Amino acid sequence: MRSYIIRRLLALIPVLIGISLCIFLILQLIPGDVVSGLLGIEENPELRAQLEKKFGLDQPLYKQYWDWISKVLQGDFGRSFRTDKEIFPEIMSRFKITAQLTFMAAFISCLIGIPLGILSALKRNSWVDGIIRVIALLGVSVPGFASATLLILFLSLVFQYYPPVGYVGFFEVPSVNMQIMILPSVILGTSMSGSVMRMTRSSVLEILRQDFIKTIRAKGAPEKIVIFTHALKNGLIPIITLIGMQIGSLLGGAVVTEQIFSIPGLGLMTLTAINQRDYPVIQGCVLFIAFIYVMVNLLVDILYTYVDPRITYK
Amino acid sequence: MKTIIDILKTIIGIIKELIKDPMGRIGFIGVLIIIILSVLAPLIAPYDITEMFTRDKLTAPGSQYLFGTDNFGRDVFSRVIFGAKVSLKVGIVSVGISATLGLIFGVTAGYFEGKVDNIIMRFMDILFAFPSILLALFIVSVLGPNITNTMIAIGIVNTPVFTRTVRASVISVKSMEYITSATSIGLKPINIILRHIVPNILAPFTVQATLALSGAILTEASMSFLGLGIQPPDPSWGSMLNESRKYMETSPWLVIFPAIFIIFTILSFNILGDSLRDVLDPKLKL
Numbered sequence: 001m002r003s004y005i006i007r008r009l010l011a012l013i014p015v016l017i018g019i020s021l022c023i024f025l026i027l028q029l030i031p032g033d034v035v036s037g038l039l040g041i042e043e044n045p046e047l048r049a050q051l052e053k054k055f056g057l058d059q060p061l062y063k064q065y066w067d068w069i070s071k072v073l074q075g076d077f078g079r080s081f082r083t084d085k086e087i088f089p090e091i092m093s094r095f096k097i098t099a100q101l102t103f104m105a106a107f108i109s110c111l112i113g114i115p116l117g118i119l120s121a122l123k124r125n126s127w128v129d130g131i132i133r134v135i136a137l138l139g140v141s142v143p144g145f146a147s148a149t150l151l152i153l154f155l156s157l158v159f160q161y162y163p164p165v166g167y168v169g170f171f172e173v174p175s176v177n178m179q180i181m182i183l184p185s186v187i188l189g190t191s192m193s194g195s196v197m198r199m200t201r202s203s204v205l206e207i208l209r210q211d212f213i214k215t216i217r218a219k220g221a222p223e224k225i226v227i228f229t230h231a232l233k234n235g236l237i238p239i240i241t242l243i244g245m246q247i248g249s250l251l252g253g254a255v256v257t258e259q260i261f262s263i264p265g266l267g268l269m270t271l272t273a274i275n276q277r278d279y280p281v282i283q284g285c286v287l288f289i290a291f292i293y294v295m296v297n298l299l300v301d302i303l304y305t306y307v308d309p310r311i312t313y314k
Numbered sequence: 315m316k317t318i319i320d321i322l323k324t325i326i327g328i329i330k331e332l333i334k335d336p337m338g339r340i341g342f343i344g345v346l347i348i349i350i351l352s353v354l355a356p357l358i359a360p361y362d363i364t365e366m367f368t369r370d371k372l373t374a375p376g377s378q379y380l381f382g383t384d385n386f387g388r389d390v391f392s393r394v395i396f397g398a399k400v401s402l403k404v405g406i407v408s409v410g411i412s413a414t415l416g417l418i419f420g421v422t423a424g425y426f427e428g429k430v431d432n433i434i435m436r437f438m439d440i441l442f443a444f445p446s447i448l449l450a451l452f453i454v455s456v457l458g459p460n461i462t463n464t465m466i467a468i469g470i471v472n473t474p475v476f477t478r479t480v481r482a483s484v485i486s487v488k489s490m491e492y493i494t495s496a497t498s499i500g501l502k503p504i505n506i507i508l509r510h511i512v513p514n515i516l517a518p519f520t521v522q523a524t525l526a527l528s529g530a531i532l533t534e535a536s537m538s539f540l541g542l543g544i545q546p547p548d549p550s551w552g553s554m555l556n557e558s559r560k561y562m563e564t565s566p567w568l569v570i571f572p573a574i575f576i577i578f579t580i581l582s583f584n585i586l587g588d589s590l591r592d593v594l595d596p597k598l599k600l
């Protein structure tokens with residue numbers, strides 16, 4: 001197991017190098033260049049030369065990449081063009097907020113998705129199954145920003161309730177933090193639960209068709225044991241994969257929800273940097289998010305061995 | 315000519331199978347409505363999408379303005395109908411880009427295997443390592459937000475999914491005896507690929523394309539909602555929703571209609587994709 005994890009971590013090195021190269025090269029596609037963007041219409045050759053020197057843009061491309069990546073490896077993501085603040089500490093403080101939102105959303109998604117998915121599989125082709133499948137389809141099809149906007153509209157028109165503005169950390173005032181985070185988590189969680197429901201249903205149905213389930217039933221095991229101990233446990237792998245992918249995606253991709261509810265997470269930080277054309281921040285955020293995404297996928301792979309001990313990695 | 319007739323017969327056969335299933339029928343009709351709306355948008359829309367009726371700003375829905383007017387006095391119904399055209403265009407072009415790239419990369423990787431396969435698939439792994447909306451936003455932030463770059467960004471983001479689907483299908487088809495026979499009689503790889511492999515991987519490819527369409531429309535709407543997709547004055551459901559949030563308490567129709575159209579479109583494509591998968595690949599039906 002340990003050697004498997006070490007091998008997987010080593011295999012990540014070329015992927016991470018590829019990701020960093022990809023981010024670096026995409027930034028070279030900027031029409032004009034970064035300095036032109038900063039100078040705007042005030043094109044001044046002296047100022048341009050100064051800025052190019054400051055950001056190392058007068059160096060050859062490979063040297064620029066090497067300087068950047070070697071600093072990143074030491075935890076130095078550079079400084080923001082706009083605020084001159086160090087990027088890495090800012091990413092870390094924003095990441096905590098996004099992580100809280102992600103895990104709350106994933107919890108809500110599992111809470112809704114897994115039980116309804118199991119129920120749907122057990123009541124296959126009944127009206128219960130029909131209703132759950134429609135709910136799941138809506139969950140998959142209704143975009144988070146549309147449901148969030150409609151929910152805010154509904155709450156404000158019917159209950160005169162407005163989502164709290166501003167952000168308070170969980171360890172500062174937990175009750176206020178929960179008030180702020182609950183609505184976006186519910187939006188994200190219900191949206192994620194559609195896929196979880198569908199995956200749970202198909203996975204449990206697939207397992208229920210297997211011969212060993214017939215054998216267990218023939219031996220007279222209670223239905224609870226059949227479903228929860230055997231069917232669900234064996235059908236968990238695709239569900240874990242999906243939830244893992246969703247968590248990985250949300251850790252960096254909750255941009256829209258964070259924007260709607262003004263939650264100062266990593267997504268909003270990236271979006272603000274994109275709007276301000278703050279390239280070192282964009283570069284740092286995208287690299288960090290891709291790194292987290294890859295690590296979450298690795299964790300999911302490792303989790304497989306605990307769920308299904310038949311899986312051995314050779 | 316015979317091939318075209320065969321393809322048409324197959325398509326008609328698939329549609330017949332689709333509409334036998336109630337869900338398939340709903341999805342098919344939903345998608346058909348969206349297609350008709352977007353094709354006939356210039357005929358259906360009663361007003362120009364940029365025309366501002368300044369005296370009628372934020373007018374509620376009624377007989378003169380079916381879905382009301384926005385804060386500039388523009389007709390919401392006309393803009394929503396043209397929004398369908400924009401969404402469908404972005405969806406089709408971006409899926410076209412990713413499907414073409416995915417087909418080329420997937421077939422090359424699956425057919426030639428070895429080093430070529432390794433290089434292509436590692437590159438796809440790298441693209442896969444980014445959350446899709448983030449990669450699309452990143453590309454657009456670099457290229458500049460407009461409709462062409464939005465389509466390119468969404469096209470690139472979806473390429474790895476197509477590549478993986480095509481590669482897996484090619485590997486499975488390649489092991490068939492008829493491919494071995496074709497190779498042994500000395501057919502060139504390009505002929506084997508075009509005549510024998512591609513026609514046999516079309517089923518999973520079509521299902522993937524239909525499902526990717528709804529994903530592409532969703533990504534475009536999300537990007538436009540964030541102000542980094544379709545730019546004003548072009549109408550996009552996402553940007554319409556975002557622009558209207560300031561007025562939604564006093565003029566709720568501004569957010570309700572674009573939201574309904576986004577949900578309806580994505581729902582229709584998802585239902586159609588699911589039913590198409592059941593028709594083309596019954597093994598997956600549960």
